Amino acid sequence: MIQKSTSNLMTQNVCTVTKEECEHNTFGICGHHAKCFTSPMGFCCNCLPGFNWLNIDDPCLDTNECSRDNICGSNAYCNNTIGSYTCTCRSGYTKQSPTSRTCIDIDECEDGAKPNEGVCGINGTCRNTNGSFWCECPTGFTNYGNERTPCSVTEEDECEQNVNICGNHAMCINTPGSFCCKCMPGYKELKNRPEFTYDGQCLDINECLEIGNICGPNADCSNSIGKYTCTCLSGYTKQDATSHTCIDIDECVDGAKPNEGVCGINGTCINSIGGFWCECPTGFTNYGNERTPCSELKCDQFEDPVAASSQPYGGLAEILSQMKRSCLALARPDQYGNKTTGPTVLLNSLFDLTADVLSSNHTGDSVVAVSSLLSTVEDSIKLIGPQLTENQTSKNTSQTETTITVWKKTTPPSGPVRLTNTNASLEADWSTAIGSGTYPGFALAALVSYKNLETMLNQSFEQITLPEQNDRKPSYQLFSKVVSALVSNPDTQHLDKPVILTLRHLKELKESAEVSYTCAYWKAVGGGLQGKEEEGGAWSTRGCTQVSSNASHTVCSCTHLSSFAVLMALYPVNHTFGLMLLTKLCLVVSLLCLVLCILTFMFCRSIKGTRNTINLHLCICLFLADLVFLAGISETQPQVGCRLVAGLLHLFFLGAFSWMLLEGVHLYRMLVLVFNTTIRPRYLYTVGYGTPLVIVIISVICRPTGYGTDQYCWLTTEQGLIWSFFGPVCVVIGLNVVFFSITMWKLAQKFSSLKVDLTHLHKIRAFTVGAIAQLCVLGLMWLSGVFLFKEGDLVAAYIFTILNGLQGALIFLLNCLLSKQVREEYAKLFSCVRQQTSKVRYSRPQASRSGPHTNESNI
Numbered sequence: 001m002i003q004k005s006t007s008n009l010m011t012q013n014v015c016t017v018t019k020e021e022c023e024h025n026t027f028g029i030c031g032h033h034a035k036c037f038t039s040p041m042g043f044c045c046n047c048l049p050g051f052n053w054l055n056i057d058d059p060c061l062d063t064n065e066c067s068r069d070n071i072c073g074s075n076a077y078c079n080n081t082i083g084s085y086t087c088t089c090r091s092g093y094t095k096q097s098p099t100s101r102t103c104i105d106i107d108e109c110e111d112g113a114k115p116n117e118g119v120c121g122i123n124g125t126c127r128n129t130n131g132s133f134w135c136e137c138p139t140g141f142t143n144y145g146n147e148r149t150p151c152s153v154t155e156e157d158e159c160e161q162n163v164n165i166c167g168n169h170a171m172c173i174n175t176p177g178s179f180c181c182k183c184m185p186g187y188k189e190l191k192n193r194p195e196f197t198y199d200g201q202c203l204d205i206n207e208c209l210e211i212g213n214i215c216g217p218n219a220d221c222s223n224s225i226g227k228y229t230c231t232c233l234s235g236y237t238k239q240d241a242t243s244h245t246c247i248d249i250d251e252c253v254d255g256a257k258p259n260e261g262v263c264g265i266n267g268t269c270i271n272s273i274g275g276f277w278c279e280c281p282t283g284f285t286n287y288g289n290e291r292t293p294c295s296e297l298k299c300d301q302f303e304d305p306v307a308a309s310s311q312p313y314g315g316l317a318e319i320l321s322q323m324k325r326s327c328l329a330l331a332r333p334d335q336y337g338n339k340t341t342g343p344t345v346l347l348n349s350l351f352d353l354t355a356d357v358l359s360s361n362h363t364g365d366s367v368v369a370v371s372s373l374l375s376t377v378e379d380s381i382k383l384i385g386p387q388l389t390e391n392q393t394s395k396n397t398s399q400t401e402t403t404i405t406v407w408k409k410t411t412p413p414s415g416p417v418r419l420t421n422t423n424a425s426l427e428a429d430w431s432t433a434i435g436s437g438t439y440p441g442f443a444l445a446a447l448v449s450y451k452n453l454e455t456m457l458n459q460s461f462e463q464i465t466l467p468e469q470n471d472r473k474p475s476y477q478l479f480s481k482v483v484s485a486l487v488s489n490p491d492t493q494h495l496d497k498p499v500i501l502t503l504r505h506l507k508e509l510k511e512s513a514e515v516s517y518t519c520a521y522w523k524a525v526g527g528g529l530q531g532k533e534e535e536g537g538a539w540s541t542r543g544c545t546q547v548s549s550n551a552s553h554t555v556c557s558c559t560h561l562s563s564f565a566v567l568m569a570l571y572p573v574n575h576t577f578g579l580m581l582l583t584k585l586c587l588v589v590s591l592l593c594l595v596l597c598i599l600t601f602m603f604c605r606s607i608k609g610t611r612n613t614i615n616l617h618l619c620i621c622l623f624l625a626d627l628v629f630l631a632g633i634s635e636t637q638p639q640v641g642c643r644l645v646a647g648l649l650h651l652f653f654l655g656a657f658s659w660m661l662l663e664g665v666h667l668y669r670m671l672v673l674v675f676n677t678t679i680r681p682r683y684l685y686t687v688g689y690g691t692p693l694v695i696v697i698i699s700v701i702c703r704p705t706g707y708g709t710d711q712y713c714w715l716t717t718e719q720g721l722i723w724s725f726f727g728p729v730c731v732v733i734g735l736n737v738v739f740f741s742i743t744m745w746k747l748a749q750k751f752s753s754l755k756v757d758l759t760h761l762h763k764i765r766a767f768t769v770g771a772i773a774q775l776c777v778l779g780l781m782w783l784s785g786v787f788l789f790k791e792g793d794l795v796a797a798y799i800f801t802i803l804n805g806l807q808g809a810l811i812f813l814l815n816c817l818l819s820k821q822v823r824e825e826y827a828k829l830f831s832c833v834r835q836q837t838s839k840v841r842y843s844r845p846q847a848s849r850s851g852p853h854t855n856e857s858n859i
Contacts, residue, residue: 030045033059034048120151135149135150170183181200215244218232285331319380386488392405398451401448403419407444461538487561493560521564524536621653625655643713
């Protein structure tokens with residue numbers, strides 16, 4: 001207890017107690033809760049510890065120590081007692097010592113521990129605080145909200161409650177009160193931990209890089225997410241279904257088929273580590289790919305006979321020679337040293353030589369030569385194609401455009417194959433290229449477009465038999481480029497799946513009542529170069545049908561392969577009865593007028609001269625041309641007669657233009673030379689008849705089959721033969737335009753002069769106007785004739801007919817009726833005729849009177 005000071009009592013003389021009273025505490029001299037004690041001042045009374053008085057006369061009272069501030073400290077409660085006090089520690093605190101009133105914190109996490117078990121349980125974590133503690137429970141444990149109780153196991157399965165609790169590529173493992181995560185096979189944890197809960201991440205393991213040679217030396221390792229794959233190299237296979245080890249395949253045993261080895265029936269298979277190779281006997285080859293079956297090579301198809309060294313086959317000899325050398329080097333390497341020309345070089349040489357053959361016209365017009373060239377190119381591509389290293393090859397020359405695609409793998413291809421070039425496209429199936437036989441280790445498809453061959457093969461339509469329309473028999477002409485389609489399959493005559501060919505037209509033209517399109521192929525007949533009958537070939541439609549057609553393209557479906565083209569069938573326009581009647585009437589009128597002109601020019605003496613001679617022979621040529629035209633233009637049979645008619649028309653119409661040219665020259669000479677304008681007759685005849693005759697003879701020699709068509713007995717519009725007529729006509733018209741222009745210019749100058757012979761000039765002007773009129777009529781007639789004979793235009797037919805009839809009438813009008821000299825001659829003639837008629841009438845009565853019984857006439 002704390003004793004209060006009593007100095008105040010002593011100063012107030014409280015120490016009045018005697019010694020005996022103090023010692024014996026007589027009568028409780030100091031009272032309760034007090035005691036007597038000796039001091040320097042004497043014997044005094046003082047309150048006991050825990051008591052105090054207020055006044056000297058008052059008794060000692062209890063002191064309330066708890067009223068003092070923080071007497072027990074902040075961690076204890078104060079309890080006052082009579083004469084004393086006690087301190088009680090708060091919860092979580094304890095006395096520092098048994099006699100101490102100071103309370104300190106209790107560390108429950110240590111003091112409360114039990115053997116093998118903490119205050120929070122085995123799985124809990126005790127967290128001490130000032131005056132207390134709390135238990136932290138791990139996942140899977142709980143204290144049900146009472147933080148100062150031990151953790152107990154929960155019955156929840158975290159792996160089921162949250163399937164993604166471990167993240168991607170990890171598996172959840174439930175444990176009592178918790179769970180753990182482990183990465184799946186093929187993955188590893190980011191920090192390389194074997195287990196984790198929430199803070200882990202599984203990443204893919206690249207076994208191909210991190211595990212050296214995991215697939216072994218005979219396989220390729222391919223990593224993928226969470227795993228890897230071992231792919232055996234070619235020539236190796238898995239040791240078993242689950243093994244990653246690859247072992248060698250004995251292809252000579254494992255790859256064999258019944259009655260057929262992996263190298264084919266005729267090849268010998270030799271196994272090696274990781275592969276094999278095929279040894280081919282003489283006459284067989286695998287085209288340099290030693291792991292493909294041996295195929296038979298027939299080099300006889302490239303024979304170079306004597307015929308190939310002469311025209312028209314001279315250009316083919318070098319192609320055949322090169323191909324045969326290459327073929328023999330493949331088929332008989334033991335004899336020819338296996339020195340083959342590279343496939344690319346050989347292919348370039350093939351098409352360069354083909355371009356030389358076609359551009360230099362070594363084939364001429366020979367159907368046999370062209371047919372042989374087509375088959376030679378196809379056979380050559382089949383020989384070169386399997387040797388090409390590229391999957392697709394294109395070659396473009398001045399005469400050909402080629403696309404070749406090759407498949408060279410151990411497994412046969414499947415699905416569609418499409419080839420395209422400028423003028424055509426081919427759609428087929430790889431099964432068509434392979435065929436029904438053994439897969440030879442390669443497949444080939446090619447498309448060759450010939451840029452100018454349509455002019456050479458625009459014939460041989462004998463096997464084309466399209467139905468007639470309204471009794472109109474069609475004529476044919478090629479209307480697309482000639483295209484060859486070929487595959488490696490040796491048997492393409494009857495395909496299981498048809499091929500689709502899209503051919504581009506030579507020009508855009510829609511089908512109509514007069515025009516229709518059909519698909520045709522070149523059917524080779526005979527061998528030509530191979531010593532058989534040289535029949536060449538012909539166009540045929542067998543096995544080919546038209547799928548669709550528009551103005552620019554025709555789509556064909558064919559069940560065989562060859563060279564193809566689009567044929568345009570032209571149906572002639574049925575001329576009406578009115579047109580036929582008009583034609584005959586106009587020609588008859590023209591012929592009558594021309595006869596009158598011929599008679600006039602022959603017998604009229606007053607107009608004799610060079611111009612009269614020119615007009616006479618102009619009329620003779622036109623008369624003969626109109627007469628032949630009227631009699632035979634439509635008589636297409638027999639063919640020889642039709643060709644004769646066409647040749648005569650060619651000759652006489654060219655003659656007419658030649659005499660018109662001479663007329664232009666003569667008018668020019670009359671105006672410019674003035675004197676000595678006469679041209680000797682032999683020069684006139686040489687130019688007027690000799691020039692047309694030479695042109696016709698040359699044309700007949702060069703294009704004998706160009707005279708006469710299926711519709712008219714006239715020149716064909718194909719192969720350029722028509723220009724043997726229109727070329728000279730254009731030259732004559734051009735020269736006469738020049739002569740007439742100079743003549744009119746000179747006339748204008750002379751009329752403006754003061755000293756001129758107007759009579760002579762008027763005569764020249766009249767001659768010039770007449771010549772220009774004749775030139776216009778004849779020129780316009782043949783301008784319409786272009787459309788009549790080529791397109792069959794009905795309007796052009798009427799114009800041609802009318803102008804043809806006007807020729808004779810116009811010449812008769814200009815040169816006879818409008819000529820004063822001729823009219824005077826006609827007047828004299830009519831006068832003589834009337835006089836003779838009058839004499840006849842006068843003599844008849846006299847004769848009847850003088851001689852009634854005689855038979856003589858006086859006329």
